[in-house]
Amino acid sequence: MTHEDYKEMLALDALDALDGGDAQQQSALAAHLAGCAECRAEMETLRDAAASLVYAAAPPREAPAPELRARILTAIKSHPQDARPAxxxxxxxxxxxxxxxxxxxxxxxxxxxxxxxxxxxxxxxxxxxxxxxxxxxxxxxxxxxxxxxxxxxxxxxxxxxxxxxxxxxxxxxxxxxxxxxAPEALTATLSGTKVAERARARLTFDAQTGRAMLMAADLPPAPPGKAYQLWFIAEGKPPMPGSVFQPDARGHAEMHEIIPPEGRTAAVFAVTLEPAAGVSAPTGEIYLKSSAS
Amino acid sequence: MAEAAPQTSPDTELLHAIARGDESALAALYDRYNSILLGLLLRILHSRVEAEDVLQEVFLQIWQRAANFDETRGRAFTWMVTLARSRAIDRLRSLQSRQRADDTALRDAPDSGVGDAVEDVYHGEQREIVRAALAEIPEEQRRALLLAYFEGLTQAEIAERLGQPLGTVKTRMRSGMSKLRDLLGGKMGRGAGLNF
Structure with missing residues (x-):
């Protein structure tokens, strides 16, 4: 095939519309692209154009469920990243x-x-x-x-x-x-409720980035299948879910969190005992709670 | 080094930070694109449940693969959207084959309503640019592009769906794509820095 033949395939490949059955043709195209700067540059502009079609889809009626964000940020902690090809x-x-x-x-x-x-x-x-x-x-x-x-x-x-x-x-x-x-870091002190009177915690966070750290002490161990979950409670709104965490044997816990933008102005922070995977609305008993600021 | 350094977009910087293991960068990328990507996934999958599930997969993959992103080979936005679309098309195909197997309904609560309420100014502008460009592309070309992009159909499948000869479909798709590219010019991604 000639350069012109390959060039004609680019728009279709950018749309991922070449017929999948023809693997030979596709690998020939990949080989041509590797050696042809002109086609590579053309392909890049066509891929950009294809990606812009994302805006041809209507935006969703509702934003994704808020616990999805917390679930993703929890899940990445147990997902190793690919090594950098450094x-x-x-x-x-x-x-x-x-x-x-x-x-x-x-x-x-x-x-x-x-x-x-x-x-x-x-x-x-x-x-x-x-x-x-x-x-x-x-x-x-x-x-x-x-x-x-x-x-x-x-x-x-x-x-x-x-x-x-x-x-x-x-x-x-x-x-x-x-x-x-950081001088601009905000701190909330959480104290134990009657189910865990000795428990206490401090939540430090940056209202700009949402980066937060919760340090808790003297929490009772979570029963099997359960974990503690952090909540952000803004006035007049349902509690927003944060990440789940487990205290160590001494009842200490240190948890990193990234508070969603709507949670950064929360008036109250609380920790409840929930199923280990976390839930979207609190179901369990409150163990720690900040006083309303 | 007095020459203008190549400008890195905020998205590129976010991907680099994610590759370094910065969780707040992933959160920032999520906050910026969750809605736009969910719109894409809903359009492809017609199911809120499936779309949210794939959205989670997409951000996990972004987390895992960010180190493979190479800004000399394309824009961060394109990389991310391409990843999301191909995950969604994979899911669509596996749902379709499962559906053929047990013939149950694929679609639950379709979320096709337009909800501009959750869209910010930046995405709103980008959307207008793309809408305007698509409006200038002849109907039969536009139709072929959208069938490929949102339904994952190949050129032969599109020809069959439209009842047109394959050659005609290929020509339409090629002209449609190059028109779209030319109409968008360098307009996409501009102003991306304003939110940061």
């Missing part, structure tokens, strides 16, 4: 490979020095034997270096994974600290 990883891997080469060659140096002493002493009598021994030793050293390299690379992959995780945790901790220390 170049830094590849670069670091090369660096590590280089490091292992460096260390194995210095080891090789030491061994060679030792061998030279031995070889020197026996050279007159066992010259040829020593030379073949030296070659054998060299081969063994190389094999060891090879193995070591492979092992180091595996170790490196594990370490860089740990570093990635640690960096993410650090970023999160930093964000928490910033939130807690």
């Amino acid at each position: 170049t830094s990883n590849g670069g670091a891997a090369t660096a590590a490979a280089q490091t292992s080469n460096v260390s194995s060659s210095s080891e090789f140096e030491k061994r060679r020095e030792a061998r030279e002493v031995r070889v020197g002493r026996r050279l007159l009598v066992f010259g040829s034997l020593a030379a073949s021994l030296a070659i054998a030793a060299l081969l063994v050293t190389l094999a060891l270096a090879w193995q070591r390299n492979a092992r180091l690379q595996g170790e490196f992959a594990r370490l860089s994974e740990t570093v990635n995780r640690t960096q993410q945790e650090l970023a999160r901790t930093r964000a928490d600290r910033e939130l807690l220390a």
